[in-house]
Amino acid sequence: MNDPILNSLREALRQSPENAHLRLSIARLLLDAGRYAEAETELKEGLGHNPQSSPLETGLAEVYHAQGKFSVAIMLCEGVIKRGNPAAETHVVMAKSLLANDDHEGASSAYKLAKQLNPELDLPELEELLHGLPGIDTSDLELNFAHGNPNADYDAYQERPKTNFADVGGMESVKEEVRIKIIHPLTHPEIYAAYGKKTGGGILLYGPPGCGKTLMARATAGEVKSTFINISISDVLDMYIGASEKNLRDIFAKARASKPSVLFFDEVDALAASRRDMRQSAGRQVINQFLAELDGIDSDNDGVLIMAATNAPWHLDAAFRRPGRFDRILFVPPPDSEARESILKVLLKGKPAGEVDVAAIAKKTKDFSGADLAELIEVAIDSKLQAAIKTGKPEPLRTKDFLQAAKKVKPTTKEWFTVARNHAMYGNEGGQYDDILKYLGISK
Ligand SMILES: Nc1ncnc2c1ncn2[C@@H]1O[C@H](COP(=O)(O)OP(=O)(O)O)[C@@H](O)[C@H]1O
Ligand SMILES: [Mg+2]
Numbered sequence: 001m002n003d004p005i006l007n008s009l010r011e012a013l014r015q016s017p018e019n020a021h022l023r024l025s026i027a028r029l030l031l032d033a034g035r036y037a038e039a040e041t042e043l044k045e046g047l048g049h050n051p052q053s054s055p056l057e058t059g060l061a062e063v064y065h066a067q068g069k070f071s072v073a074i075m076l077c078e079g080v081i082k083r084g085n086p087a088a089e090t091h092v093v094m095a096k097s098l099l100a101n102d103d104h105e106g107a108s109s110a111y112k113l114a115k116q117l118n119p120e121l122d123l124p125e126l127e128e129l130l131h132g133l134p135g136i137d138t139s140d141l142e143l144n145f146a147h148g149n150p151n152a153d154y155d156a157y158q159e160r161p162k163t164n165f166a167d168v169g170g171m172e173s174v175k176e177e178v179r180i181k182i183i184h185p186l187t188h189p190e191i192y193a194a195y196g197k198k199t200g201g202g203i204l205l206y207g208p209p210g211c212g213k214t215l216m217a218r219a220t221a222g223e224v225k226s227t228f229i230n231i232s233i234s235d236v237l238d239m240y241i242g243a244s245e246k247n248l249r250d251i252f253a254k255a256r257a258s259k260p261s262v263l264f265f266d267e268v269d270a271l272a273a274s275r276r277d278m279r280q281s282a283g284r285q286v287i288n289q290f291l292a293e294l295d296g297i298d299s300d301n302d303g304v305l306i307m308a309a310t311n312a313p314w315h316l317d318a319a320f321r322r323p324g325r326f327d328r329i330l331f332v333p334p335p336d337s338e339a340r341e342s343i344l345k346v347l348l349k350g351k352p353a354g355e356v357d358v359a360a361i362a363k364k365t366k367d368f369s370g371a372d373l374a375e376l377i378e379v380a381i382d383s384k385l386q387a388a389i390k391t392g393k394p395e396p397l398r399t400k401d402f403l404q405a406a407k408k409v410k411p412t413t414k415e416w417f418t419v420a421r422n423h424a425m426y427g428n429e430g431g432q433y434d435d436i437l438k439y440l441g442i443s444k
Contacts, residue, residue: 003029012232012267015210015371018049020056022232027059031066039063054080058090065097073097088118095126104129159230164222168215169346169370170339174330178203178220181328182305186224186260201324202294202306204268206313207332208416210371212343213309214266216332220307221262229255232266245289252293252304259303268308269315287317294325311416313432314423321432331435334369334413337362343370347377352384354396361402367411380405 006029013022023046030039043060050056061076077094080086091114099107108129115121165175181203185192205213214230221228231251255263265271272287294306308326310316320326335343340362347370348356365373380401388394421440424433437443 003033005029008267008270009232011209016214017045019230019232020046020050020053021230023049024055024059025232027063031059031063036063036067040067052083054083054086054090058087058093061090061093061097065093065100068100070097070100074101086117088114088121090114091117092121092123092126095129099126099129159228160225161218161222161228163215163219165219167222167346168212168219169341169343170335171212171216171332172339174205174216174332177328177330178216178223182220182262182307183224186226186303186305200296200301201328202308202326203328203330204313204316204320204326205307205309205330205332206311208334208369208413208420209311210369210412211332211334212370213332214264215370217262217264217266217307217309220305221264224260224262224305226260226262226305227255227258229258229261229263230266231264244286248286248289248293252299252301255304256299256301260305261303262305262307265306265308267310268320269310269312272308272317272320287319291319291325294320314427329432331439333435333439334367334411335373337366340365340368340373343373344377347374351377351381352394352396354398356397356402357399360399361406364403364406365411367413368406368409369411369413372409372411372413376402376405376409379408 006026009022009026009029013019013026016022023042027039027042027046030036030042040060040063043056043063046056047053047060057076057080061073061080064070064073064076073093074097077086077090077097080090081094091110095107095110095114098104098110107126111121111123111126111129114126168175181201185197205216207213218228218230229251252263255261272290294301306326313329321329337359341358344356344358344361348358361376365376368376380397383405384395384397384401417436417440420433420436421442424436424440425442428434428437
């Protein structure tokens with residue numbers, strides 16, 4: 001299947017393999033396409049990064065259900081339910097698997113629990129159970145299932161990150177902007193009010209992939225100790241139900257309900273692509289809904305910090321750049337040598353490395369993104385591991401191991417600039433891409 005959505009999700013996952021929500025979206029596409037084995041592999045890999053992730057385990061249970069492995073699916077769901085706060089989906093997969101195992105009563109009460117969490121559920125094969133078995137008392141069974149609070153706000157993409165600015169190497173000017181625009185208004189609202197300074201509006205980060213946009217957004221939430229709601233394209237495009245506008249409304253409502261919160265739209269171009277570029281866009285309706293939510297027309301976005309990131313700012317509908325919307329647009333360049341040093345220091349924390357001359361490595365890694373540097377460290381560890389297996393003697397990594405790895409890993413940012421250069425030279429309305437030109441050393 002040469003599916004562009006699948007490809008872009010895979011690319012995004014390559015940048016952040018620990019992103020459980022992306023992983024789930026990919027598995028969902030594979031599952032829908034009947035590619036069960038691949039979906040299973042994907043989810044297991046995801047569980048390697050996020051052990052005991054309830055959404056991932058539920059996804060895996062669904063894949064087992066699809067493969068006819070009902071008992072395994074039931075066991076997995078039971079585990080998730082016992083841990084507490086299961087999602088409606090967990091109960092649905094449980095119900096379907098129980099039904100497939102001919103346990104009608106169990107299936108019926110599992111489906112009831114699912115409907116408590118999501119009253120809009122309407123799955124014909126399960127609805128039938130409710131109507132077909134009116135007299136059965138299922139209260140005992142519910143006790144077995146309902147360990148968590150059924151009304152607890154369960155969410156696959158909501159988190160409270162521990163990551164903060166200390167985990168982000170370099171990016172000093174971006175950090176400073178975020179402090180002024182987002183953190184200070186939140187920590188000193190009275191001072192901003194005293195000077196009649198309007199707060200609100202969002203920050204858009206753009207630049208080549210792997211240079212820390214997503215990391216920065218997560219770290220911002222960690223910095224202000226707020227909830228982080230990470231929305232990736234797949235959440236909103238809603239390929240399954242086709243209710244993107246409602247999803248958007250729900251997402252903003254959730255962010256307002258859990259403020260202070262950082263509401264982050266990753267790969268926002270997929271959502272807010274201009275009409276010209278409708279191939280990748282979610283459609284005019286969605287754009288309008290998004291703009292209305294940004295403007296806080298029906299409700300107030302106070303305490304909701306809105307951030308977005310894109311590798312392709314030129315696809316973005318210009319309406320998003322108006323004041324009060326994404327009016328602070330920040331270029332996140334590849335790290336310079338000094339930034340690479342700090343990134344390497346951050347990334348080497350907790351790795352089996354001895355004394356390492358990060359400055360020397362930084363010098364040899366021009367054009368490397370943060371993600372490329374992370375890759376370099378993995379490559380160095382891998383080759384050291386192989387050597388240790390041969391000699392039977394594990395040794396810490398040294399500078400030369402990284403320098404050798406630097407020859408094997410190719411920097412990925414150059415490719416982005418070949419595209420960006422054209423947009424910056426020929427589509428630079430209002431000087432919006434001056435930063436790119438400056439970076440490339442092209443004077444106007
Ligand atoms: N400035 C940075 N400091 C530390 N690590 C970084 C930095 N930039 C990138 N990385 C590493 O690269 C990975 C991918 O970065 P990410 O934030 O997802 O990039 P982007 O969103 O710009 O594509 C991060 O998870 C992190 O391991
Ligand atoms: Mg990203």
